[in-house]
Amino acid sequence: xxxxxxxxxxxxxxxxxxxxxxxxxxxxxxxxxxxxxxxxxxxxxxxxxxxxxxxxxxxxxxxxxxxxxxxxxxxxxxxxxxxxxxxxxxxxxxxxxxxxxxxxxxxxxxxxxxxxxxxxxxxxxxxxxxxxxxxxxxxxxxxxxxxxxxxxxxxxxxxxxxxxxxxxxxxxxxxxxxxxxxxxxxxxxxxxxxxxxxxxxxxxxxxxxxxxxxxxxxxxxxxxxxxxxxxxxxxxxxxxxxxxxxxxxxxxxxxxxxxxxxxxxxxxxxxxxxxxxxxxxxxxxxxxxxxxxxxxxxxxxxxxxxxxxxxxxxxxxxxxxxxxxxxxxxxxxxxxxxxxxxxxxxxxxxxxxxxxxxxxxxxxxxxxxxxxxxxxxxxxxxxxxxxxxxxxxxxxxxxxxxxxxxxxxxxxxxxxxxxxxxxxxxxxxxxxxxxxx
Amino acid sequence: xxxxxxxxxxxxxxxxxxxxxxxxxxxxxxxxxxxxxxxxxxxxxxxxxxxxxxxxxxxxxxxxxxxxxxxxxxxxxxxxxxxxxxxxxxxxxxxxxxxxxxxxxxxxxxxxxxxxxxxxxxxxxxxxxxxxxxxxxxxxxxxxxxxxxxxxxxxxxxxxxxxxxxxxxxxxxxxxxxxxxxxxxxxxxxxxxxxxxxxxxxxxxxxxxxxxxxxxxxxxxxxxxxxxxxxxxxxxxxxxxxxxxxxxxxxxxxxxxxxxxxxxxxxxxxxxxxxxxxxxxxxxxxxxxxxxxxxxxxxxxxxxxxxxxxxxxxxxxxxxxxxxxxxxxxxxxxxxxxxxxxxxxxxxxxxxxxxxxxxxxxxxxxxxxxxxxxxxxxxxxxxxxxxxxxxxxxxxxxxxxxxxxxxxxxxxxxxxxxxxxxxxxxxxxxxxxxxxxxxxxxxxxxxxxxxxxxxxxxxxxxxxxxxxxxxxxxxxxxxxxxxxxxxxxxxxx
Numbered sequence: 001x002x003x004x005x006x007x008x009x010x011x012x013x014x015x016x017x018x019x020x021x022x023x024x025x026x027x028x029x030x031x032x033x034x035x036x037x038x039x040x041x042x043x044x045x046x047x048x049x050x051x052x053x054x055x056x057x058x059x060x061x062x063x064x065x066x067x068x069x070x071x072x073x074x075x076x077x078x079x080x081x082x083x084x085x086x087x088x089x090x091x092x093x094x095x096x097x098x099x100x101x102x103x104x105x106x107x108x109x110x111x112x113x114x115x116x117x118x119x120x121x122x123x124x125x126x127x128x129x130x131x132x133x134x135x136x137x138x139x140x141x142x143x144x145x146x147x148x149x150x151x152x153x154x155x156x157x158x159x160x161x162x163x164x165x166x167x168x169x170x171x172x173x174x175x176x177x178x179x180x181x182x183x184x185x186x187x188x189x190x191x192x193x194x195x196x197x198x199x200x201x202x203x204x205x206x207x208x209x210x211x212x213x214x215x216x217x218x219x220x221x222x223x224x225x226x227x228x229x230x231x232x233x234x235x236x237x238x239x240x241x242x243x244x245x246x247x248x249x250x251x252x253x254x255x256x257x258x259x260x261x262x263x264x265x266x267x268x269x270x271x272x273x274x275x276x277x278x279x280x281x282x283x284x285x286x287x288x289x290x291x292x293x294x295x296x297x298x299x300x301x302x303x304x305x306x307x308x309x310x311x312x313x314x315x316x317x318x319x320x321x322x323x324x325x326x327x328x329x330x331x332x333x334x335x336x337x338x339x340x341x342x343x344x345x346x347x348x349x350x351x352x353x354x355x356x357x358x359x360x361x362x363x364x365x366x367x368x369x370x371x372x373x374x375x376x377x378x379x380x381x382x383x384x385x386x387x388x389x390x391x392x393x394x395x396x397x398x399x400x401x402x403x404x405x406x407x408x409x410x411x412x413x414x415x416x417x418x419x420x421x422x423x424x425x426x427x428x429x430x431x432x433x434x435x436x437x
Numbered sequence: 438x439x440x441x442x443x444x445x446x447x448x449x450x451x452x453x454x455x456x457x458x459x460x461x462x463x464x465x466x467x468x469x470x471x472x473x474x475x476x477x478x479x480x481x482x483x484x485x486x487x488x489x490x491x492x493x494x495x496x497x498x499x500x501x502x503x504x505x506x507x508x509x510x511x512x513x514x515x516x517x518x519x520x521x522x523x524x525x526x527x528x529x530x531x532x533x534x535x536x537x538x539x540x541x542x543x544x545x546x547x548x549x550x551x552x553x554x555x556x557x558x559x560x561x562x563x564x565x566x567x568x569x570x571x572x573x574x575x576x577x578x579x580x581x582x583x584x585x586x587x588x589x590x591x592x593x594x595x596x597x598x599x600x601x602x603x604x605x606x607x608x609x610x611x612x613x614x615x616x617x618x619x620x621x622x623x624x625x626x627x628x629x630x631x632x633x634x635x636x637x638x639x640x641x642x643x644x645x646x647x648x649x650x651x652x653x654x655x656x657x658x659x660x661x662x663x664x665x666x667x668x669x670x671x672x673x674x675x676x677x678x679x680x681x682x683x684x685x686x687x688x689x690x691x692x693x694x695x696x697x698x699x700x701x702x703x704x705x706x707x708x709x710x711x712x713x714x715x716x717x718x719x720x721x722x723x724x725x726x727x728x729x730x731x732x733x734x735x736x737x738x739x740x741x742x743x744x745x746x747x748x749x750x751x752x753x754x755x756x757x758x759x760x761x762x763x764x765x766x767x768x769x770x771x772x773x774x775x776x777x778x779x780x781x782x783x784x785x786x787x788x789x790x791x792x793x794x795x796x797x798x799x800x801x802x803x804x805x806x807x808x809x810x811x812x813x814x815x816x817x818x819x820x821x822x823x824x825x826x827x828x829x830x831x832x833x834x835x836x837x838x839x840x841x842x843x844x845x846x847x848x849x850x851x852x853x854x855x856x857x858x859x860x861x862x863x864x865x866x867x868x869x870x871x872x873x874x875x876x877x878x879x880x881x882x883x884x885x886x887x888x889x890x891x892x893x894x895x896x897x898x899x900x901x902x903x904x905x906x907x908x909x910x911x912x913x914x915x916x917x918x919x920x921x922x923x924x925x926x927x928x929x930x
Contacts, residue, residue: 052521056858339847354862357829365868367853372844372874382827382859382866 008063011045014038014149017069022155024124033136038152041145053143056330056362057272057301062244067186067216069153074100074187077179079210081105084175086236088423089204091170092117094158097177099187099217101156105175114166114199120157120190131159134192134222146246146272150220154190157219160203164196164226171202171232171421178240180213191221195229197254202232204424207267209240214269216244223249225257227281232260234424236431239267241296248274255281255310262419263290264428266435271300279306279313279341286313289415291320293408294327294359295437301330304348308336312343320412321352323359324437334366335376342373350380353411355404385411405436469689470722477663479538484531486510489635492537496604496638499611509624509634516628522762522791523820523852527696529733534698536636538663577602577641577657579670587641589653598651598682599644603671606642613644617675621704621741621768629700630737633669637702640670645680645711654910656685659701661721661732667698674704676711678744683714685913688757692722694730696759701736709744709771714752716909718917721757723924726815728787731759738765742774742800750777751794752908754917756924759788764822766795769803769831776805779905781917783924784817784849793823793854798834798864807838810902813849814925820852827864834864842872843901845894845925895922 018038024030046063047054071077074097084095084105094117095105101119111117123131139147158174176189195201217239225231239245245268253259265271277286292300306315321329335346352361365378385407393403409432419425480491489510493503518528577587577600593600599610606614624634641657661668676682688699699721705713715738724731734757740749751765767776778794796805805825813819821840842851853870875897883893898921899906906914 352859354859354864357862359862360858360860362856362858364854364856365870366855367842367870367872368850369842369844369852369872370850372847372849374844374872374874376872378853378868378870380855380857380866380868382857382864384862384865 008045009066010063011042013066014042014069017153020069022153023121024128024155027128029132030124030128030135034152037148041148041152044145047143047145051142053141053303057299062270065184067184069186070155071098071100071181071185071187073181074098075102079105079177079179083208083210084173084206086173086204086206086424087427088421089171089173091168091172091202093173093175094119095175095177096156096189097179098181098185098215099156099189112166112168112170114163115168115172116159116161117172118159120159120192121155123159124155131192135190137222146218147220147248150188150190150218150248154188154220157190158193160191160193162195162199162201165198166196167200168202171204173204173206175206175208176217176219178209178213178215178217178243180211181215184214184216186216186218189217189219191219193221194224195226195231197226198228199226200230203234205233205235207237207239207245209238209243209267211240212242213240214242214244215240217246219247221247221249223251225251225253225259227254227256229254229257231258232420233262234419234421235261235263236428237263237265237267237271238431239271241267242269244268244270246272249276251275251277251286253277253279253281253284253286256283257281258285260287260418261289262416263288264432265290265292265300265302266431268300269298271298272303273301274303275305277306277315279308279310279315282311282313284310284313286315287418288315288317289319289418291322291412291415291432292329293322293412293432293435294329295324295435296327297325298327303332305334305336306346307338308341308344308346309338310341313341314345315347317348318415319350320415321350321361321363322355322408322412323352323361324355326356326358328360328362331363332366333364333378334368335378336368337371337374337376339370341371344371344374344376346374346376348378350378351411352382353408354382354384355408405433408436409433469720470692472691473662477538479535479663479666482533482535482665484534484536484636488536492636492638495537498607501615502607505619505624506635509631512625513628513631513635516625516631519628522822523818524760524762524789524791526733526760529698531632533665534667535663535665536667536669537638538666577655579639579641579657579659592652596649596652597646598649599642600655601642603637603640603642603673606673610642610644613675614642614673617673617704617706621706621739622702622737627737629735630702633671633700633702633737637669637671640672640701642672643674643682643684645676645682647677648679650680651682654683654685656687659686659688661697661699662691664693664695667700670701672701672703674713674715675706676708676713678709679711681712683910684716685910686715686717687720689720689722692730696731696733698733699735703736703738703765705740705749707740707742707744707747707749707774710746711744712748713740714750715740715765716913717753718913718920719753719755719757719761720920723757723788724759724786726786728759731788732757734758734761734763736763738763739768740766740776741768742771742776744774745771745800746773747771748775748777750779750908752779752905753781754905754909754920755780755782755790755792756920758790761790761792764793764795766797767805768797768799769805770799772800773802774800775803778807778809779908780809781812781902781905781921782810782819783812783921784814784819785924786815786817788817790818791820791822793821795824796826796836798825798827798831798836801830801832803831803834805836807836807840808904809840810905811840811842811851812845812898812901813842813851814845816848818850818852820854822854824856824858825866825868827859827861827866829860831861832863834861836866838868840868840870841901842870843898844872844874891926895925898925
């Protein structure tokens, strides 16, 4: 054996993390879970590009950086609450600054009946037992390193429950704000969300920042939909330009439940978004729609995996990607139809625009089918704007940049047409146009 | 042959068939499964530098060739066994394989070929002798480790085409071999290519000089006969500027309980405006219903479109082998060069196939087209794995990929793993895939018109594969169609 290489600064900076007190510390089972996950993470290190799930996202540069764990001053950092406003979104709100819950910015009074909405830190301090199952989850895949890190170090997040039969009419807004600190810091957020039998929930997940910073944020979100539940989940990601944001969502769908996801990713320097959906009950339905628009040196990696494992389930996924300047966009969309999941109907479309000779798009749609009463299809393309359409617009007097932005926005629009909240839909279009170079 | 009542299809149409017909149908399951009993000369099982040297000495090879092999062998020792493919495979014991087996009486010309050998090829329907003249296809037959005869050499030599076994090429055309061997698939390219480079025993060599259109189809027939051996052949095809050639390859092996390894390397070089068409009908022994025996078919095939306006087209029909693991690829280096890949892969019982292609676009205006049809039946697993890569300089590159999978039965799997990596904004890359089963409506329609269930299935499958069969030379298309029918027998019901 060759001698072991010098530890990466990233890993090295975590050596002391084991001693840090987190909400819930002192609970034997929680301490064990956290310790084990940290030990595994430290032993395995960061995944490299030989790990299939990280094939197109190299973490070498990240490995060379040091992050302070958590922000001790998060509770007092100034932030203008007006930036949190989103048109068409006026319901309850939970706000986290650098991964820490901020009661002063949140809106938790007068919660509708049937809705439980609390910061995880409070639940962990009072009685973490109900979260034992969710927080003890094991992440075994080689590519799941950050989920293990998150499990080890997350001290805050969202605990949201909708009681059976409750219909929450106003959208619930979850805000994750990055604010500069004296140095680079890492925060870890864990969200546990459950929509009860026959219940309905509108969820808006908003990632934003107020000034440039280079923090690392990890989020692990567990979403469970009981039978007949309905979920509308909208994500607007506008993190700081040079920040690192690593998100992992898992979604379990019960019988006849329906979930619709709309994702708009604009910000971040290095962004990774994993979504693992499992259709566990018969006749469940999942629609995912997403778009990323990248420029500068942004690197964004979306990993979508949808598993059909019950009868007559359906999923439809439409994803668009735009990469300009020196950006790199990565998309993997895997559909798995398990043995016996007859009547599954799955489709996935991924189209990408490559707008610059220094940009890159890597896409990998996958089908893994183990049942025969199945309809499954996927398509993926990488191309550029239609020269003739550009010419048409310019011949009508539109400047080149404007024509290009207009066509690009039109390319992305297919993703949002199914978003029921019209005001929010318009806001998304504007945000998208504003982000185009 | 006795037939158990349970193996006879219980539907009404088969009840009409008389027993003899059923027996005949079942008997032809794997027609090529016989063993030819002839005296063999072989190296003892095992792999070491000594074996590599012995092999090289046996073949009377020049020093540079021996060194080339040893270099590959030493590199192979440092490589880990690959495990990324979606395969369920027991570790291979490379020391249990004999790396060289040849018929003892080496023929000087085709007239001296052991009659038993000719009989073997006759049984396979490969025209080695008089019949060859009628068929008009030049054949190189490789029996276990060595080439036993190449037909039509004189006719080909008249136009300057060299078509001979690799061993002969090493002796007679060392300058060509040295220049091109390993230039497309380097010795250390991958685990099985490295192994092949160290121990390859024979194969075909084709050289088409400048401006020549090869006057006939060239073909190689590979046969594994001896037990406890592997077959490691190496094929090298060079088409100089403006040359055109169509090459066919077929393979079979006897039915045995052991797994035999076939690790071949095929290299194609197309210079300016050259055109190479490479067709394969792979029918190695697939193992029995329970997955016992069968060939491990781990092959590296790569074509290099070195010259501008060159074209390489791969067509494959894969019905055999217990495990198939191969990705015929095109490196589109020359401007406006074209790569094509047409594939039908059928798996039944416990066969596993992980196959696809790689199209690497480097030159400007390069084009590639991929059409892959996967059919899974029984408890088999069939994966398409492909890469389309557009490098920075490949302005105006264009790719179209279509992968369709057909499932027959509830216990099989069909998977698609396409990778697309695009670094040029003027490139267009498109991928489409579908997975479905034979619809009940289609079947009902055929049955209502008096077509038996099995015939209906093979008709529908034939239609599903048409796009690929169209690309095959005629004789091969007929064979391929027949092969599919045989391989699918018993898949329905």
